Amino acid sequence: MSNLMTEAEALQALKDKGSLYAPEDGYHFKGASGKHISGYCNIDPVLPFTDLLSKMTEAIIENFIDDGVETVIAPATGGIPLTQWGSHHLQKINGGEVLGVWADKAKPEGFAIERAGFAEAIKGQKVLVLEDVVNTMYSIKQVIELVREHGGDVVGLGSVVANRGVSAEALGVNKFFNLATFAYDSWKEAECELCARKVPMVIDIGHGDKFAAAHPDYPTVKVLK
Numbered sequence: 516m517s518n519l520m521t522e523a524e525a526l527q528a529l530k531d532k533g534s535l536y537a538p539e540d541g542y543h544f545k546g547a548s549g550k551h552i553s554g555y556c557n558i559d560p561v562l563p564f565t566d567l568l569s570k571m572t573e574a575i576i577e578n579f580i581d582d583g584v585e586t587v588i589a590p591a592t593g594g595i596p597l598t599q600w601g602s603h604h605l606q607k608i609n610g611g612e613v614l615g616v617w618a619d620k621a622k623p624e625g626f627a628i629e630r631a632g633f634a635e636a637i638k639g640q641k642v643l644v645l646e647d648v649v650n651t652m653y654s655i656k657q658v659i660e661l662v663r664e665h666g667g668d669v670v671g672l673g674s675v676v677a678n679r680g681v682s683a684e685a686l687g688v689n690k691f692f693n694l695a696t697f698a699y700d701s702w703k704e705a706e707c708e709l710c711a712r713k714v715p716m717v718i719d720i721g722h723g724d725k726f727a728a729a730h731p732d733y734p735t736v737k738v739l740k
């Protein structure tokens with residue numbers, strides 16, 4: 516138990532892997548919700564490090580071992596490894612079988628349960644939702660709703676990283692555990708304080724490319740190495 520990863524260790528690991536883009540870095544982003552945000556966490560550089568992901572997931576699911584979880588779900592794509600590690604660790608601790616599925620990205624937006632056997636793994640089950648990064652809660656609320664539409668009983672949400680302000684109440688779930696808080700601000704596009712100061716928009720992470728297409732004269736920047 517005492518070997519579980521702490522918040523400080525998780526934040527350091529995310530920083531070391533280049534996942535965190537801090538508000539003070541001099542640019543900003545457009546999130547999936549359409550809101551403009553001053554910071555961003557990109558989980559992708561962590562995904563190849565399976566042992567690190569395992570430890571992060573273990574520290575999250577430790578908070579749900581008494582909730583009778585039967586199925587773990589996350590949204591594609593960054594959340595998929597969390598479902599595998601999450602079900603693995605829950606099975607190891609609790610015994611029995613815990614299933615791991617994910618919600619695929621749908622077109623033009625949103626999520627869908629569309630793979631063979633996945634709907635059956637949710638219906639009538641106690642379902643733990645996992646997420647790599649919770650920004651404005653826009654995406655993860657869609658996944659929570661999707662689970663309920665498929666007859667699953669959502670026991671809670673566990674995340675690797677979440678912005679401040681994310682809570683069980685705001686998510687509409689009974690229980691929320693976040694491994695590491697990474698704080699930044701968000702605005703509706705028309706009210707964005709960073710746009711007012713012409714702070715460059717990042718176009719190679721998030722949805723800034725759509726903003727750039729609609730505002731061709733606005734300064735942009737690429738940050739991926």
Ligand SMILES: [Zn+2]
Binds near residue numbers: 707708709711
């Ligand atoms: Zn802006």
